[in-house]
Amino acid sequence: MKILPSIGETQSCCHEWKRQGKLVGFVPTMGALHQGHLSLVRQARLENDFVVVSVFVNPTQFAPNEDFSSYPRNFQQDQDLLQTEKVDLIFAPTVEEVYPQQHNHTIVEVSGPITAGLCGLARPTFFRGVATVVAKLFNIIQPTRAYFGQKDAQQLAMIKQMVFDLNFDLEVVGLPIVREKDGVAMSSRNAYLSLEQRKSARVLFQSLEMAKARILDGEKSVSYIVSEMKQMIESAEQTQIDYVEIVSSQTFEAIATIQPEQRILIVIAVYVGGTRLIDNLQLQIS
Amino acid sequence: MKILPSIGETQSCCHEWKRQGKLVGFVPTMGALHQGHLSLVRQARLENDFVVVSVFVNPTQFAPNEDFSSYPRNFQQDQDLLQTEKVDLIFAPTVEEVYPQQHNHTIVEVSGPITAGLCGLARPTFFRGVATVVAKLFNIIQPTRAYFGQKDAQQLAMIKQMVFDLNFDLEVVGLPIVREKDGVAMSSRNAYLSLEQRKSARVLFQSLEMAKARILDGEKSVSYIVSEMKQMIESAEQTQIDYVEIVSSQTFEAIATIQPEQRILIVIAVYVGGTRLIDNLQLQIS
Numbered sequence: 001m002k003i004l005p006s007i008g009e010t011q012s013c014c015h016e017w018k019r020q021g022k023l024v025g026f027v028p029t030m031g032a033l034h035q036g037h038l039s040l041v042r043q044a045r046l047e048n049d050f051v052v053v054s055v056f057v058n059p060t061q062f063a064p065n066e067d068f069s070s071y072p073r074n075f076q077q078d079q080d081l082l083q084t085e086k087v088d089l090i091f092a093p094t095v096e097e098v099y100p101q102q103h104n105h106t107i108v109e110v111s112g113p114i115t116a117g118l119c120g121l122a123r124p125t126f127f128r129g130v131a132t133v134v135a136k137l138f139n140i141i142q143p144t145r146a147y148f149g150q151k152d153a154q155q156l157a158m159i160k161q162m163v164f165d166l167n168f169d170l171e172v173v174g175l176p177i178v179r180e181k182d183g184v185a186m187s188s189r190n191a192y193l194s195l196e197q198r199k200s201a202r203v204l205f206q207s208l209e210m211a212k213a214r215i216l217d218g219e220k221s222v223s224y225i226v227s228e229m230k231q232m233i234e235s236a237e238q239t240q241i242d243y244v245e246i247v248s249s250q251t252f253e254a255i256a257t258i259q260p261e262q263r264i265l266i267v268i269a270v271y272v273g274g275t276r277l278i279d280n281l282q283l284q285i286s
Numbered sequence: 287m288k289i290l291p292s293i294g295e296t297q298s299c300c301h302e303w304k305r306q307g308k309l310v311g312f313v314p315t316m317g318a319l320h321q322g323h324l325s326l327v328r329q330a331r332l333e334n335d336f337v338v339v340s341v342f343v344n345p346t347q348f349a350p351n352e353d354f355s356s357y358p359r360n361f362q363q364d365q366d367l368l369q370t371e372k373v374d375l376i377f378a379p380t381v382e383e384v385y386p387q388q389h390n391h392t393i394v395e396v397s398g399p400i401t402a403g404l405c406g407l408a409r410p411t412f413f414r415g416v417a418t419v420v421a422k423l424f425n426i427i428q429p430t431r432a433y434f435g436q437k438d439a440q441q442l443a444m445i446k447q448m449v450f451d452l453n454f455d456l457e458v459v460g461l462p463i464v465r466e467k468d469g470v471a472m473s474s475r476n477a478y479l480s481l482e483q484r485k486s487a488r489v490l491f492q493s494l495e496m497a498k499a500r501i502l503d504g505e506k507s508v509s510y511i512v513s514e515m516k517q518m519i520e521s522a523e524q525t526q527i528d529y530v531e532i533v534s535s536q537t538f539e540a541i542a543t544i545q546p547e548q549r550i551l552i553v554i555a556v557y558v559g560g561t562r563l564i565d566n567l568q569l570q571i572s
Contacts, residue, residue: 007453011453011455015455018304018305019304019305019307021305104451105396105397105398105400105447105451106394106395106396106397106417106447106448106451106452107394107395107397108392108393108394108421108452109392109393109395110391110392111391111392111393112391114391131392132452135394135452136451136452136453139452139453139454139455140453140455142455161391161392162392165390165391165392165422166392166394166418166421166422166425167293167297167422167425167426168425169297169301169425169426169428
């Protein structure tokens with residue numbers, strides 16, 4: 001397994017693989033790897049000749065009040081995990097390598113309903129930061145396929161839109177959320193939670209499951225379902241709701257009434273203690 | 287010579303060339319080809335195994351009040367010229383192919399001094415439209431080298447910045463302005479000029495030459511040189527100045543005093559009749 005901090009060497013290496021007609025699978029990460037990331041890496045390993053994982057905590061997707069400096073970093077453990085998964089190349093650049101002082105004038109921005117609401121409201125700089133760094137990484141790695149988790153549903157939809165709009169020559173693969181035994185979605189930020197908060201965090205998935213059960217029972221009113229979810233979430237300790245919404249899973253536009261044939265996404269963001277957690281559940285209405 | 291209107295087929299074709307380790311030269315154009323474009327095509331022909339020319343009048347770089355609908359289009363003649371230059375592939379998509387109705391949410395934008403002034407002031411949507419379409423074309427063609435004319439100096443600098451910032455794996459080649467015998471810079475928009483206006487248009491290059499002579503004579507004051515240029519331009523029939531400036535040719539920041547070792551760019555935009563013409567002259571101060 002190669003570990004490269006340099007854009008130029010990484011680009012040359014991946015370029016050479018592509019030139020040989022090899023399939024290159026790419027998993028962009030911010031490190032602090034968990035089973036969610038590893039599910040992406042394993043799928044990439046199955047489907048491609050070479051697997052590249054980037055480990056880069058991207059400053060431009062954090063607002064000044066957010067957790068860039070405290071975001072968990074554990075490169076030695078990440079490296080061991082990726083070695084076990086038979087990854088071919090870790091691209092692990094410094095911030096200066098990715099954003100040289102005198103040069104970061106260019107941004108990529110995806111507008112429209114996909115990025116306007118939900119996390120786009122709470123974290124206005126987030127999606128621009130992600131779109132720009134992912135465009136850079138795509139140009140460096142030039143992957144055949146790139147793998148993203150469904151946990152960041154809005155991010156995944158945005159990346160698909162960007163790839164379509166800018167004609168990137170690659171396939172975006174979205175994979176299901178990986179959960180702990182008690183239902184909590186895997187997230188690097190779970191490491192911030194105290195034992196008490198970790199217990200409270202279960203309410204996110206519980207509220208999603210409750211909403212699913214209501215919908216399968218025939219409940220049509222989104223406002224009713226959402227208010228039940230909010231009540232449940234607020235009953236847990238140290239929770240503060242950012243958003244609870246039901247949207248179209250294609251367009252991310254709000255849905256008022258559950259209707260046949262819809263593909264919906266129940267999406268939530270909740271602060272547990274000071275930690276912002278997100279989760280979601282996709283449902284195909286029959 | 288292939289002529290392809292489809293993004294998918296063009297991408298496959300160029301992708302296959304790259305896979306074979308061939309060098310692909312790319313010249314993006316809006317058609318209405320003249321000797322300026324052909325100088326780019328010839329250089330691309332010399333330096334690469336395959337040459338691709340795109341012919342696409344990009345609507346997103348025109349403001350509503352600009353000349354998108356009347357922009358000269360002469361595809362049969364373009365095709366004949368490119369055949370003579372032994373071009374391998376013309377990519378000639380429709381607007382709908384490049385911007386499908388439901389999908390154009392993503393923009394690429396280069397901020398900072400390169401795009402803020404000069405044409406960025408007169409045409410606020412222009413650079414965003416160019417950056418976005420060129421990013422798309424780069425992803426479709428995946429060229430080894432892309433060729434742009436120095437006549438659009440600000441556009442060339444912006445593309446170089448975008449390629450650097452977004453880590454596109456290609457080289458941007460800028461080539462000198464090609465001029466008519468009387469000094470007028472080749473431009474597709476020269477076709478809009480009446481005989482009378484065509485005569486007036488000579489004042490652009492004449493004012494650049496005059497400024498160069500003043501500077502070589504030792505004149506240091508930019509405001510003096512610019513006011514002399516403006517006087518000269520205004521003395522010609524049917525002219526209206528948009529801007530006359532002297533800037534750093536690297537940063538496009540305004541220069542107040544000519545100093546040793548500077549690389550300067552004298553840039554002008556002038557309406558002649560209703561037609562907006564631009565021109566520029568690069569100078570290395572010794």
